[in-house]
Amino acid sequence: MDVRSVILMVGLSIALPIITLGTYVHDEQYGEEPLAAMSDEMADENSDEDRKVEQNGQFLDYQYFQNGPLYTHWGSNTCSPGSNLVYSGFVGGTWYTVKGGAAQYLCMPMEPEYSEYIPKTQSNSILQTAELQTPSKSIPAFHSLHQNTPVCALCQASGRSAQFMFPGRLTCPGGWNKEYDGYLMTAKYDHRRTEYICMDKQPEVMEDTSKNVNGALLYFVETNSKTDVPDTYVGEKELTCSVCSR
Structure with missing residues (x-):
């Protein structure tokens, strides 16, 4: 062997x-x-x-569902399917004529938490509620909401890595998921500058806020004949927007 x-x-x-x-x-x-x-x-x-x-409507590795980019759903206190609600609240900002304060709008939680404070108003910056400026000659879904304070929600797009607000578009590019669509809104052309936000096309507002108290005002956005935008833009038409993630 x-x-x-x-x-x-x-x-x-x-x-x-x-x-x-x-x-x-x-x-x-x-x-x-x-x-x-x-x-x-x-x-x-x-x-x-x-x-x-x-x-969650997804078929990815489970551990990824706790991660994802944040976005604000302006005009809604809920998030789209596939996104998680972090908190809901109302839209706030700086008074529309003052020189100071901040430019951006904020999604303020309904239940704030305080630390040390000094009684009575000090010479500080003042946070105002936002107010829709959408009279009867505007988009029908907004008519009855004139001078109301819109709600908002901070959302997390689960299992995704990026989000973006596409101005002038109701659809998302290929490979992107649409969170919601609506209309571009910002301050009026002769008021103090703020930022552009995408307001849901069917906005929701806080109850009992129809009184005209002004504050951080929100207007639709249009183009006109005095701007050099491409011919594809039609003057005096409210511009749309969509919030997308991927």
Whole structure:
């Protein structure tokens, strides 16, 4: 008998008991079909996570659902399907004629938390509620909301890596998911500058806020014949927008 045959026989004599022992352990634990039983057990362990994934309308690795870019849904206190609500609130900002304060609008939570404070108003910056300036000659969905304070929501687009507000578009580019669409709004042309925001096309407002108190005012955005925009832009038409993620 040559050396190779001896080595092969020795190897088999060691391996066979190990294989037999492994089979015995599996049979004791799972019965006659150990592989099928193990597969069922693993499926049960993962079923809860699978259900969570399906509830979010996505089919990605579950751990990614806690990550994603933030965006503000202006004019709504809820988020689109596939996004998680961080908090909801109302739109606030700086009084429309003052020189100071901040330019951007804020989505303010309904229940603020305070630290130390000094009673009575100081010579500080004052936060105002926003107010829709949408009289009867504006978009129909906004007519009854004139001078009301719009609501808002801070949302997280789960399982995605980027978000952007596309001005002048109701649709998203290929490969992007639309969170919502609406109309561009900002301060009036002869007021203090603020920022452009995308207001939902079916906005919601806070109750009992129809009184004309001004504050951080919001107007539709248009182009006119005095601007050098391309011919594809029609003057005096309210510009749209969409918030998209991918």
